Amino acid sequence: MRVIEAEALSKNFRVKHKEKGMRGSIRAVFHPQTEEIRAVDRVSFGVEEGEVLAFIGPNGAGKSTTIKMLTGILYPDGGRVEVLGIDPVKKRKQLAYQIGTVFGQKEQLWTHLTPYDNFCFFGAIYDLSGREAERRIAELTEIFELSDFINTPVRSLSLGQRIRCEIVASLIHKPRVLFLDEPTIGLDPVVKENIRLLIRQMNKELHTTIFLTSHDIGDIEKLCRRIVIVNSGQIVMDDSMEHLKYHYLNRKIVEVKLQEETALPKTEGITILKQKGSRVRLEVDTSVIKINDALRSIDAEHVEDINISNIPLENIIMEIYKSEGRGAVQ
Amino acid sequence: MRKYVVIYRSVLMENLQYAANIAMGFISYFMLIFVFINLWDYMYASPGDLIAGYTKEQMIWYVMITEMIWFGARSATIRQQVSADIRGGNIAYLVNKPYWYPLYILSRYTAEWNIQLPMYAALTAVIGAAMVGGIPGFRTVTILAAVPCIALGMTIHAVFKICISMLSFWIEDADPFQWLYDKLILIVGTIFPVEIFPAALQPVLKLTPIYTVCYGPAKLIVDFSAEKYLEILSAQVVYLVAGCGILFWIYQRGGRKLYVNGG
Numbered sequence: 403m404r405v406i407e408a409e410a411l412s413k414n415f416r417v418k419h420k421e422k423g424m425r426g427s428i429r430a431v432f433h434p435q436t437e438e439i440r441a442v443d444r445v446s447f448g449v450e451e452g453e454v455l456a457f458i459g460p461n462g463a464g465k466s467t468t469i470k471m472l473t474g475i476l477y478p479d480g481g482r483v484e485v486l487g488i489d490p491v492k493k494r495k496q497l498a499y500q501i502g503t504v505f506g507q508k509e510q511l512w513t514h515l516t517p518y519d520n521f522c523f524f525g526a527i528y529d530l531s532g533r534e535a536e537r538r539i540a541e542l543t544e545i546f547e548l549s550d551f552i553n554t555p556v557r558s559l560s561l562g563q564r565i566r567c568e569i570v571a572s573l574i575h576k577p578r579v580l581f582l583d584e585p586t587i588g589l590d591p592v593v594k595e596n597i598r599l600l601i602r603q604m605n606k607e608l609h610t611t612i613f614l615t616s617h618d619i620g621d622i623e624k625l626c627r628r629i630v631i632v633n634s635g636q637i638v639m640d641d642s643m644e645h646l647k648y649h650y651l652n653r654k655i656v657e658v659k660l661q662e663e664t665a666l667p668k669t670e671g672i673t674i675l676k677q678k679g680s681r682v683r684l685e686v687d688t689s690v691i692k693i694n695d696a697l698r699s700i701d702a703e704h705v706e707d708i709n710i711s712n713i714p715l716e717n718i719i720m721e722i723y724k725s726e727g728r729g730a731v732q
Numbered sequence: 733m734r735k736y737v738v739i740y741r742s743v744l745m746e747n748l749q750y751a752a753n754i755a756m757g758f759i760s761y762f763m764l765i766f767v768f769i770n771l772w773d774y775m776y777a778s779p780g781d782l783i784a785g786y787t788k789e790q791m792i793w794y795v796m797i798t799e800m801i802w803f804g805a806r807s808a809t810i811r812q813q814v815s816a817d818i819r820g821g822n823i824a825y826l827v828n829k830p831y832w833y834p835l836y837i838l839s840r841y842t843a844e845w846n847i848q849l850p851m852y853a854a855l856t857a858v859i860g861a862a863m864v865g866g867i868p869g870f871r872t873v874t875i876l877a878a879v880p881c882i883a884l885g886m887t888i889h890a891v892f893k894i895c896i897s898m899l900s901f902w903i904e905d906a907d908p909f910q911w912l913y914d915k916l917i918l919i920v921g922t923i924f925p926v927e928i929f930p931a932a933l934q935p936v937l938k939l940t941p942i943y944t945v946c947y948g949p950a951k952l953i954v955d956f957s958a959e960k961y962l963e964i965l966s967a968q969v970v971y972l973v974a975g976c977g978i979l980f981w982i983y984q985r986g987g988r989k990l991y992v993n994g995g
Binding site: 426472473475476477494498499503505506508510512514515519522523526527528529 | 734735738739742745746822824825827828829830831967988
């Protein structure tokens with residue numbers, strides 16, 4: 403069953419434009435100029451129930467604007483959107499009971515209250531009875547391991563603890579879809595990993611559909627089965643993570659330490675990325691040349707050490723961003 | 733409605749931690765009242781004099797009560813928070829919750845003044861008893877009658893302040909309008925009673941929120957009459973209904989102009 407359906411979704415922003423200097427400032431008073439930026443441009447996609455989807459793109463690509471339209475925060479200028487069969491524009495309040503949102507850069511918790519008081523507050527906001535809220539708090543406290551600091555004021559918590567509480571606050575009303583906008587921003591690697599584990603567990607145990615935006619490739623790689631890449635307001639790729647890796651990981655990075663400095667022969671499918679003395683870094687396109695043929699061309703007898711790895715997913719995504727970017731539409 | 737009670741309770745819990753901070757405001761209140769006590773002492777040359785129908789004790793108590801309301805109603809939530817939420821885009825994250833944003837703000841503000849006002853009321857009673865003496869003809873039951881009027885006045889004040897803050901949907905900065913409103917209330921209804929102003933101006937002043945926010949409740953305490961009570965209550969109900977209507981209208985239209993940075 404599809405829980406999110408967006409069809410030709412569009413959003414434009416009118417941005418003030420001012421020429422430089424004092425003259426420009428005075429002119430802007432009498433002749434204000436505005437520029438229309440197409441933040442989201444006829445975007446269409448669907449999300450199945452229980453899916454974990456990564457919705458990524460460079461800054462200004464239109465990710466957060468799309469989330470804000472899906473959650474009813476912003477009114478779309480064009481197209482159609484339905485979340486759990488509800489039109490977010492017309493029935494924002496009704497939808498709010500069915501979805502949860504965590505915006506990594508926005509706090510929703512009351513910092514002077516404890517997480518427990520905050521959860522009770524959110525329970526009441528979402529019309530849960532006292533007993534229901536208590537049961538839910540106990541359940542989530544266990545999953546997210548909050549018992550050590552559930553009665554400590556939020557202002558005294560570490561960032562990682564706070565983000566866990568933010569996620570719990572968004573889950574208190576059992577949302578069917580959870581929108582996570584950069585949930586691991588600013589966290590250290592250990593805490594990030596912990597949060598990812600909890601998100602995965604939540605998806606598995608509570609069957610919550612997760613719509614994730616993040617600049618952290620680790621979040622995407624470890625959590626998502628599907629990836630949608632947006633750039634300049636348009637979807638440039640909508641594919642499964644496996645498919646993406648299969649198609650883009652046909653290039654291997656080969657790092658070789660030779661016995662002595664040698665000029666390597668030019669071979670089709672092999673690109674020398676870096677050579678410093680006897681150390682060489684090559685990129686091998688396995689769709690052109692098999693990896694064993696590539697190794698043969700290096701002359702294995704003179705190899706002292708070798709390391710073969712895939713191109714990092716980060717580089718692949720960066721390449722997709724670069725190849726599909728087209729600038730803002732005026 | 734339960735959710736607004738919970739918002740109210742949460743703010744109450746939060747603000748109780750800052751009771752000491754509120755008490756710091758007592759210093760400014762005391763200084764202001766001290767100046768007015770001396771000023772009116774000087775203005776009333778001989779005991780028994782009347783100025784605009786007020787005895788010296790009534791006049792000082794009037795100023796103390798209006799200042800008490802003024803200090804008790806001070807709130808960053810209605811003055812700065814709403815504007816900041818709109819300008820910074822934070823409102824987008826608040827309207828996304830299943831409550832009505834203006835009522836959310838109103839609940840927060842009610843909890844704030846529910847802590848501040850009783851503290852200032854206690855201080856007023858102490859200063860008044862020690863430095864001015866009792867209000868002539870005052871009966872304790874008057875307080876019971878005045879409480880709903882004060883509560884309605886505080887709510888009307890908040891509704892108009894939120895309306896002004898919500899102008900931020902259209903203009904860069906609503907602060908100059910807040911300043912104008914605050915000064916009008918302060919000069920026309922707080923420092924001086926309406927009766928001090930020229931007779932031609934008084935009916936106009938009675939048509940402004942000033943009449944219902946500060947003047948009405950204070951007048952009832954210093955000079956209670958059943959007719960005045962009904963008149964002020966009726967005016968407050970009319971103002972509250974009209975204010976809520978304006979608020980609803982502004983919020984509905986403003987919400988469509990929502991622009992969120994960083995989208």
